[in-house]
Amino acid sequence: MERIDPRARSDIYGRRINRAPYAWRVRSVPYVTIMLGSLLPVLLIADLMPLFPSLGFLMLLGWRMVRPGLLPLWAGAPLGAFDDLVSGQPFGSAILLWSLAMIVIELIETRFPWRGFWQDWFTAGVIAVSYWFAALLVSGASVTPELLIVALPQALLSVMLYPIIARMVAGLDRFRLARARKID
């Protein structure tokens, strides 16, 4: 069989016989990547203006959209708490906003169960921009016109980044489910 078609006994997750995915990978990859997304922008020195959209939130959106049902509905609260520790926002803002985002996506999904890439992008874009604005309001900074202008690229970037993040999440999902463990 395999002489005719080498991929006969495999799929995108690797060979099927005698292999299984690692259990720790299956469970931890979404959470770890979202937390890394929260941590990564901290390493940039942004002294003048916010440089980057909240990568942690974009990763959360990506995992929620690409893999519906994988993250439990309440996952926004603990992940948001971690994001709050490093993001510079007042503690509690991401807990609130990420939980709300998860609930809203769930409601949208029950209302429109059949969806495609464009609708996902639209939903993610609307939610990312609302998140950007809400985070700006609760940041504790006084909102001035100058502040809005310098923060605007963040909103644009977060909308434009969604397709890339979604592809990245899909790749991470393949890594998560890859059958890398040999069963003896």
Add this chain to the structure above:
Amino acid sequence: MAPPSSRRSGFSKKAQFSLFTGYLLAGAGAVLGLALLALSLWQPAAFAPLRGVASDVVAPVGTGGAVTRSGSQGFFATISGYFNAGQQNAELRRENELARIRLAEADAIKAENQRLKGLLALRDSEAKPVAMARLVGSTATSVRRHAYISAGSSSGVAPGMPVVSERGVIGRVLETGRNSARVLLLTDSESVLPVRRAKDNVIAFAEGRGDGLLRIRLVNLGVNPLKVGDVMVTSGAGGYYRPGVAVAVIAKITPDGGIARLVAEPSATNFVAVEPVHEAAAVAELEDTTLPGPSPAAGATPTPTPAPPSGAAAGEE
């Protein structure tokens, strides 16, 4: 793509309950977040210990990043240096000679300064830094402008201490962890710093605008004496900063002062010095008399109420 059918509860009581519990937990998370948010907006320092632990974890990674950053800057500078080495050499030699002359002049001025200070019985204002640290990170996603440095309470850093680079003021310490601290940068829209013009005593407040520039607001309104290119230095009012450290250069004139650009840009800085609070005794006294609400680090306004800035800080001791 439709969501997986396992998530439709159907007639299964168990599935219905677990769906309901999910919504309940998520709602509870949101309510908890709202409560915590209200608490931390009301008492910004409430979660400082938690954040300190988190920044302690991030700081070593950031140190690696900072080393790479400075290394790569040096790398590119070396390459560009090759291309105009000869011309640069001649220029540098000339500049060096000039600098030597100026240095001699400065020595003379310093000596005279020392003598005059001795006459006035003022102590030397040169402060010994509490710690030297690297800038290891910042809050790049938030509209707040905070930075992390790689020194914390274990090396004696405490909230309120000014952070300066070799060029000028960077900001002040807001919260400390064991091996890291969070710094409120001057560009944050909640940062206020009493300043004066370097060459005379025009007194003003430098407020962050949130877009990388500072708004200079004059204390005495009237004819605006500021000009483009004026250098503003710390006045020492409020007692946190030692007087005479460079802060900003005026870039534009407005009716009530000006818009200024930073002298010390954190992104171009690798090492910073954390200095002790300049007039610690006076600051402590001021804190006792003012209402004990938000701590000085949290409110981030270095007590702008005491009106007569420049000489006052030195005279208070």
